[in-house]
Amino acid sequence: DAKTTQPTSMDCAEGRAANLPCNHSTISGNEYVYWYRQIHSQGPQYIIHGLKNNETNEMASLIITEDRKSSTLILPHATLRDTAVYYCIVRVVHKLIFGTGTRLQVFP
Amino acid sequence: EAQVTQNPRYLITVTGKKLTVTCSQNMNHEYMSWYRQDPGLGLRQIYYSMNVEVTDKGDVPEGYKVSRKEKRNFPLILESPSPNQTSLYFCASMTGQGRRNEQFFGPGTRLTVL
Numbered sequence: 182d183a184k185t186t187q188p189t190s191m192d193c194a195e196g197r198a199a200n201l202p203c204n205h206s207t208i209s210g211n212e213y214v215y216w217y218r219q220i221h222s223q224g225p226q227y228i229i230h231g232l233k234n235n236e237t238n239e240m241a242s243l244i245i246t247e248d249r250k251s252s253t254l255i256l257p258h259a260t261l262r263d264t265a266v267y268y269c270i271v272r273v274v275h276k277l278i279f280g281t282g283t284r285l286q287v288f289p
Numbered sequence: 290e291a292q293v294t295q296n297p298r299y300l301i302t303v304t305g306k307k308l309t310v311t312c313s314q315n316m317n318h319e320y321m322s323w324y325r326q327d328p329g330l331g332l333r334q335i336y337y338s339m340n341v342e343v344t345d346k347g348d349v350p351e352g353y354k355v356s357r358k359e360k361r362n363f364p365l366i367l368e369s370p371s372p373n374q375t376s377l378y379f380c381a382s383m384t385g386q387g388r389r390n391e392q393f394f395g396p397g398t399r400l401t402v403l
Contacts, residue, residue, distance in 0.1 A: 225392075225394050226394070227391040275339070276334060276347075
């Protein structure tokens with residue numbers, strides 16, 4: 182079973198920040214939180230990951246709460262090309278356990 | 290260009306006719322994995338391989354076989370396909386080294402078993 186809970190869908194206006202929440206209340210101390218996205222039926226694409234500190238890269242920022250039970254993926258300036266399904270994943274050793282993700286629709 | 294390739298991309302076959310979906314990566318990754326994706330179920334792991342000649346079952350291995358004779362290749366074999374194996378299949382690879390441990394996914398193979 183997936184160890185994360187995400188909203189089924191979200192909308193965001195183009196140019197605005199998209200904030201995608203994720204709950205992972207049973208996460209263990211050494212498990213990382215990963216975010217991937219899948220555009221249409223293409224292969225999932227890595228976005229970012231973190232353990233307990235906030236992380237930022239060229240695509241997004243990841244905010245992890247201090248108790249590590251939840252996190253938020255932030256796309257600072259969403260574009261139409263960011264329309265996709267976003268998966269929050271708690272990685273167990275090498276294995277990615279995918280849930281059903283959040284379908285983000287960016288509108289003009 | 291670093292990539293994972295899969296062939297074929299689309300396949301329609303009939304029940305019982307053996308088939309192989311190939312997967313190849315050019316990143317010298319140790320770890321490779323197969324997933325299937327079905328509506329409402331997300332991606333589920335079929336088999337994985339930690340290195341050459343080392344393979345193990347994932348969550349849904351029934352009806353599938355794999356082999357890892359070379360580091361770059363990880364074929365998925367359906368000895369006797371059935372309609373419930375109609376799905377979208379993804380191969381992925383990952384280095385065993387380093388902090389990022391990002392999995393790279395192939396473009397997918399859409400399989401229909403009639």
